[in-house]
Amino acid sequence: MTISDSVQDPIYPVAERLTGKHKANVQSMAEYQSMWESSVNNTNEFFGKLGRELLSWSKPFETVQHGSFYEGDVAWFLEGELNACYNCVDRHALATPNNIAIIHEGDEPENVRRITYRELLQDVCRLANVLKSMDVRKGDNIAIYMPMVPEAVVAMLACARVGAVHSVVFAGFSSDSLRDRVIDCGARVVLTADEGRRGGKNIATKRIVDEAIKGTTTVEHVLVYRRTGSEVPWTKNRDLWWHDEMAKARPYCPVTAMSSEDPLFLLYTSGSTGTPKGVVHTTAGYLLGAASTVKYIFDYQPGDIHACMADIGWITGHTYIVYGPLALGATTVLFESTPTYPDPSRFWKMVQKHKVTQFYTAPTAIRALRRLGDKWLADSDLSSLRVIGSVGEPINPEAWDWYNTQVGKGKCAVVDTYWQTETGSIIISPLPGATKTKPGSATFPFFGIKAVILDPQTGAELKGNDVTGVLAISQPWPSMARTVYNNHHRYLDTYLNPYKGFYFTGDGASRDKNGYIWIRGRVDDVINVSGHRLSTAEIESALIHHESVAEAAVVGGQDDLTGQCIHAFATLKPNVDVSEGLERELSLQVRKVIGPFATPKRIYVVSDLPKTRSGKIMRRILRKIVNGEHDQLGDISTLADPS
Numbered sequence: 001m002t003i004s005d006s007v008q009d010p011i012y013p014v015a016e017r018l019t020g021k022h023k024a025n026v027q028s029m030a031e032y033q034s035m036w037e038s039s040v041n042n043t044n045e046f047f048g049k050l051g052r053e054l055l056s057w058s059k060p061f062e063t064v065q066h067g068s069f070y071e072g073d074v075a076w077f078l079e080g081e082l083n084a085c086y087n088c089v090d091r092h093a094l095a096t097p098n099n100i101a102i103i104h105e106g107d108e109p110e111n112v113r114r115i116t117y118r119e120l121l122q123d124v125c126r127l128a129n130v131l132k133s134m135d136v137r138k139g140d141n142i143a144i145y146m147p148m149v150p151e152a153v154v155a156m157l158a159c160a161r162v163g164a165v166h167s168v169v170f171a172g173f174s175s176d177s178l179r180d181r182v183i184d185c186g187a188r189v190v191l192t193a194d195e196g197r198r199g200g201k202n203i204a205t206k207r208i209v210d211e212a213i214k215g216t217t218t219v220e221h222v223l224v225y226r227r228t229g230s231e232v233p234w235t236k237n238r239d240l241w242w243h244d245e246m247a248k249a250r251p252y253c254p255v256t257a258m259s260s261e262d263p264l265f266l267l268y269t270s271g272s273t274g275t276p277k278g279v280v281h282t283t284a285g286y287l288l289g290a291a292s293t294v295k296y297i298f299d300y301q302p303g304d305i306h307a308c309m310a311d312i313g314w315i316t317g318h319t320y321i322v323y324g325p326l327a328l329g330a331t332t333v334l335f336e337s338t339p340t341y342p343d344p345s346r347f348w349k350m351v352q353k354h355k356v357t358q359f360y361t362a363p364t365a366i367r368a369l370r371r372l373g374d375k376w377l378a379d380s381d382l383s384s385l386r387v388i389g390s391v392g393e394p395i396n397p398e399a400w401d402w403y404n405t406q407v408g409k410g411k412c413a414v415v416d417t418y419w420q421t422e423t424g425s426i427i428i429s430p431l432p433g434a435t436k437t438k439p440g441s442a443t444f445p446f447f448g449i450k451a452v453i454l455d456p457q458t459g460a461e462l463k464g465n466d467v468t469g470v471l472a473i474s475q476p477w478p479s480m481a482r483t484v485y486n487n488h489h490r491y492l493d494t495y496l497n498p499y500k501g502f503y504f505t506g507d508g509a510s511r512d513k514n515g516y517i518w519i520r521g522r523v524d525d526v527i528n529v530s531g532h533r534l535s536t537a538e539i540e541s542a543l544i545h546h547e548s549v550a551e552a553a554v555v556g557g558q559d560d561l562t563g564q565c566i567h568a569f570a571t572l573k574p575n576v577d578v579s580e581g582l583e584r585e586l587s588l589q590v591r592k593v594i595g596p597f598a599t600p601k602r603i604y605v606v607s608d609l610p611k612t613r614s615g616k617i618m619r620r621i622l623r624k625i626v627n628g629e630h631d632q633l634g635d636i637s638t639l640a641d642p643s
């Protein structure tokens with residue numbers, strides 16, 4: 001890695017709140033560089049030490065790193081045994097029982113719950129015993145479809161305690177999507193709530209679960225947490241009330257010792273083709289990635305209040321609401337509402353109320369709030385903040401500037417963190433006390449990450465600065481996904497086979513003159529709407545299931561607010577006429593099959609789609625059309641009908 005300081009782009013020095021009296025966990029670029037060098041060159045020593053320092057083991061590991069990208073058999077901390085729940089709950093409940101583990105900021109701002117580590121341990125133990133009473137055992141898969149309440153965190157940790165593998169499904173997914181996920185992992189138990197509550201509205205969570213379970217054969221029990229108290233449909237014997245079962249359960253449950261490489265959870269994510277993949281994360285490596293990135297990238301210090309605004313249904317929520325902060329014994333904020341409820345000052349009032357030190361959100365939210373005006377920040381004291389983070393999509397310099405000046409008041413570290421569901425934890429990001437930042441660049445790789453840029457055609461590594469290509473990683477790191485559930489072949493084909501010897505991210509990237517990395521967005525058929533990852537193939541397949549549709553093609557357009565947006569083209573079956581309201585119906589179809597967050601921005605019912613003579617739809621052309629680049633359609637000579 002060559003980092004030169006000949007400044008071309010605007011560059012921001014290490015922020016005020018990370019210098020002087022404050023002793024950041026990494027305090028200079030030289031310190032970062034030497035730690036990074038040792039993490040990639042003396043990997044066993046570096047991660048062996050970090051693993052012993054940050055995690056508690058019931059049996060120590062002997063081998064740090066095993067396996068390779070060539071073989072697809074990556075494993076870490078062999079021989080070691082530990083339990084993720086013990087690491088996130090017990091050891092803090094024993095040392096600092098009255099420290100707050102979770103601050104729940106409910107949908108209504110006045111509904112705040114504070115849960116200590118002692119209370120968290122009791123609740124997790126009760127639920128673990130409830131799971132055992134349902135005969136849940138080590139290695140069983142459990143689906144969690146819950147709103148943003150502390151019980152959802154308790155659910156994840158209780159699974160981890162008994163060695164069950166949780167599969168959290170984002171509660172914005174439709175019943176069809178939930179069903180696919182329950183079927184794929186063969187869940188025997190589903191944990192859910194009567195209803196959700198978001199932005200002042202009720203969400204029919206239990207009904208969606210009931211609908212999803214129809215047509216599945218494995219689900220024996222549905223455990224229902226009472227969130228709103230509304231009447232919900234009930235299936236006798238199958239459905240059980242959370243509070244009834246918890247009342248019967250003993251508030252201590254022994255932990256199940258897990259091997260380092262035992263799976264901790266599955267999380268489904270969209271790829272460029274086929275059905276969603278159940279990405280598998282294992283216990284030790286994942287937990288170490290989560291804990292170490294909170295420590296170094298968010299510069300965690302004892303007493304900090306860590307607030308990640310993601311939903312626990314996405315990897316960001318897993319790693320930066322639950323596992324990372326709790327592994328370090330931090331106080332984590334769980335936010336049930338939306339950035340604009342009851343008004344756009346919500347985030348900032350919350351920061352003031354809880355004296356938040358780390359705040360983490362997505363560029364979409366930043367852009368939306370910026371657009372609504374600075375007056376919404378005027379009355380809030382944001383002086384507790386030290387590190388403010390961004391994740392999920394490239395952040396444009398305007399949004400970065402606004403975040404830095406209006407939220408950070410020019411005194412906080414802004415960390416643009418790049419990672420993926422598959423990477424488990426952040427892999428490219430500034431370090432608050434060390435890195436000079438450039439708005440829009442995720443800057444430099446984290447410890448253990450050897451980020452490389454490859455020529456997309458030849459796969460040759462583009463060495464040196466000032467290069468553009470596809471982003472890959474050239475050696476294994478602890479928190480990387482180990483496989484795709486029940487489909488290791490697909491894992492190899494998606495990540496390890498495209499460029500032999502590398503992990504392929506699917507993103508384009510540049511390394512600029514100063515060695516800074518800039519993420520350019522996906523190079524495959526994945527689109528990113530408001531930081532939500534969607535596959536064009538999945539949306540097309542949802543449309544094709546509509547009775548009138550013959551063919552569909554979906555492409556990403558540019559959008560000032562959501563980054564990308566969905567443009568869907570459909571042709572109709574012969575003898576079907578364009579009826580009134582058809583576009584709306586098609587849009588509903590996508591919402592029904594995937595979920596409301598996948599609603600297309602535009603649907604075009606057309607008489608034909610551009611195809612090659614061999615019949616392949618040319619999405620490249622559609623992409624240019626929706627982005628207003630009609631004059632740059634490129635070579636269209638291979639089109640069957642250029643008109």
Ligand code: WT7
Nearest residue numbers: 391392393394416417418419420421519522533
């Ligand atoms: C894709 C992964 C794990 C984060 C939440 C999304 C894009 C993520 C950045 C960033 C530019 C980013 C990439 C990546 N992405 N962070 N800081 N700058 N792009 O996780 O759903 O697995 O999506 O999000 O395209 O491949 P995900």
